Amino acid sequence: MVNDWIVALLLLSGGFFVFVAGLGILRLPDVLIRMHASTKAGTLGAGLIFAALAVHFADTVSISFSILTILFLLITAPVAAHAIGRAAYRMGVPLSDRTQIDEWEGRYRRTDKPKK
Amino acid sequence: MSGLSDHAAVLAWAIDITALLMLVAIALSFIRMVRGPSLPDRVVALDLITIITVGFVGLFAIASDVSAFLDVAIGLALVAFLATVAFAWYADRRAAQFGLEADLRDREGDR
Numbered sequence A: 001m002v003n004d005w006i007v008a009l010l011l012l013s014g015g016f017f018v019f020v021a022g023l024g025i026l027r028l029p030d031v032l033i034r035m036h037a038s039t040k041a042g043t044l045g046a047g048l049i050f051a052a053l054a055v056h057f058a059d060t061v062s063i064s065f066s067i068l069t070i071l072f073l074l075i076t077a078p079v080a081a082h083a084i085g086r087a088a089y090r091m092g093v094p095l096s097d098r099t100q101i102d103e104w105e106g107r108y109r110r111t112d113k114p115k116k
Numbered sequence B: 001m002s003g004l005s006d007h008a009a010v011l012a013w014a015i016d017i018t019a020l021l022m023l024v025a026i027a028l029s030f031i032r033m034v035r036g037p038s039l040p041d042r043v044v045a046l047d048l049i050t051i052i053t054v055g056f057v058g059l060f061a062i063a064s065d066v067s068a069f070l071d072v073a074i075g076l077a078l079v080a081f082l083a084t085v086a087f088a089w090y091a092d093r094r095a096a097q098f099g100l101e102a103d104l105r106d107r108e109g110d111r
Helices: A002-027 A031-057 A060-091 B009-035 B039-064 B069-097 B100-110
Strands: none
Touching: A002 A031, A002 B009, A002 B039, A031 A060, A031 B039, A060 B039, A060 B069, B009 B039, B039 B069
16 A cells, blocks of 8 residues: 555655754754754654645545644744753843854843853 | 554654654753753754654654544644744843853853
8 A cells, every 4th residue: 555655754854854953953062953853853743744644544634634734833843942042042041152142242242151 | 662553563662763863852952951051052962852843743643543633732832932033032132232151141140
């Protein structure tokens, strides 16, 4: 059955991207860098699993609900990530040592010690 | 997991491997949530845990052949978004008032 092979491929790719998101949120050095792994890879993994669900059930209701869920994740994940990133920067969470460009330097009152 | 209903062999293997990968991802995010040095670290890890849980609800809907679990997934995604934005708002307000030293002092007072 070709349908089961498509569903299996989508499921395995979604699981792989979710695993990459978990690995990135554990291994990357900084809050603002970890949000890349969390938001992008996590949303892509969940979206691929919902695409597999739409292929597997193939009802009108399931396909429309899957598209709705994927769109909801794609709309809300950047908003939440931006809110957390701005809050983290304003709390003065220390950035990584390899940070080269800080476009908000001097615009917000950071409360930690200034970098050398 | 895949003993819930009768699938093809390929789909059963894919469901099992995907469930294992998601389990490992949730475990890694939980390690970051325990160990994260500041409050936004923990909020980001909790957000990722909830997104992975939304994906796992979809996987469970495939594994059990019940499409009604999609409502659970949409509700959980909505709750995750609202919780993350609320956490960020309160962290932002506390940063505007006290700064990072308040966060560090709170965690030293917890110990």
